Amino acid sequence: MxxxxxxxxxxxxxxxxxxxxxxxxxxxxxxxxxxxxxxxxxxxPSSVKAKTYRLFGREKPIHKVFGGGKPADIFLWRNKKISAGVLGSATAIWILFDLLEYHLLSLVCHILILLLAIFFLWSNAATFINKSPPRIPEVQLPEEPFLEVASVLMTETNRALAVLREIVSGGDLKKFLGVIGGLWVLSIVGTWCSFLTLFYICFVMVHTVPVLYEKYEDRVDKLAERAMIEIKKQYAVFDAKVLSKIPKGPLKDKKRA
Structure with a gap:
């Protein structure tokens, strides 16, 4: 048991x-x-994100591409009042100097004459009516926005100079043809309008295109990807039919020898 x-x-x-x-x-x-x-x-998602095409090979957000800070906030309309004020001021300057054909020196002198006359008469009138003259406020421009704009301009200028140096050295034929085509189109546009009008058009585009691109980023990137694929196909055909048939000079052979 x-x-x-x-x-x-x-x-x-x-x-x-x-x-x-x-x-x-x-x-x-x-x-x-x-x-x-x-x-x-x-x-x-990481694999999908790695395969996502961005315009011009961009890896940073639009705000970082413009350098961040207040200039990027103005271009991307983070503060609508400041951006609208800047764009409105540029529009007024363009109307005065291009449409009305006003001169900068004359405008500055007329504004100073008007301001000096107003404050001078106001101060003298205040003594006759036994009142203290108006207190003129002290105006000082902030240093930080000008330094940020100068920094962005310096960075972009150095980048453009580096690209031009690479093109001049003969390293990339595609960039060379692109720059030549862009300058040719710019020269044609320059015959249609004055430099101030062209500058104003570029200024308006800088204030409108980036914010629209940021809003419709995914759609634009998809269209740009398709366009780049088609451009690469056409460039490959052009390279096979034209560029590859251009005879090479004996300079490279001499350098190798």
Missing amino acids: AEHKESSDSMAESLVEKITEKLHGDDSSSCSSDSDSDKKPNSS
Whole structure:
């Protein structure tokens, strides 16, 4: 009887061990499946994001491309009052100097004459009516916005000079043809309007195109990707039919020798 009882106890213990092992195995498999399922959605967005095409090979946000800070806020209409004021001032300057053919020196002199006459008459009139003359506020322009604009201009100018140096050195034929075509189009546009009108058009485009691109970024990038694929196909055909048939000079052979 004792042996029978011991054998039944050992069978029960082995049965319990098998059940616990099976439960642990199911838990580990479910955990592994859950971890795999967790890894899949985390890995898929990164792979999709890595394949996303951005215009001009851009890797930073639009705000960082414009240097960040107050100039970028103005261009991207972060503060609508300041951006509208800047654009309105540029429009008024363009109307005065281009449409009305007003001269800058005459405008500055007339404004100063008007301001001096107003404050002078106001101060003298205040003494006759026994009132204190008006207190003229002290005006000082902030230094930070001018430094930020100068920094952005310096960075972009240095980048343009680096690109021009690379083009002049003959390293990239595609960039050379692109710059030549852009300058040719710019020369044609210059015959249609004055320099001030052209500058105003560029100024308006800087204040409108980036903010529209930021709003419809994904759609524009998809269209730009298709356009770049088509341009590359056409350039490959042009290279095969025209550029590859241009005879190379003996300068490279002499340099190698």
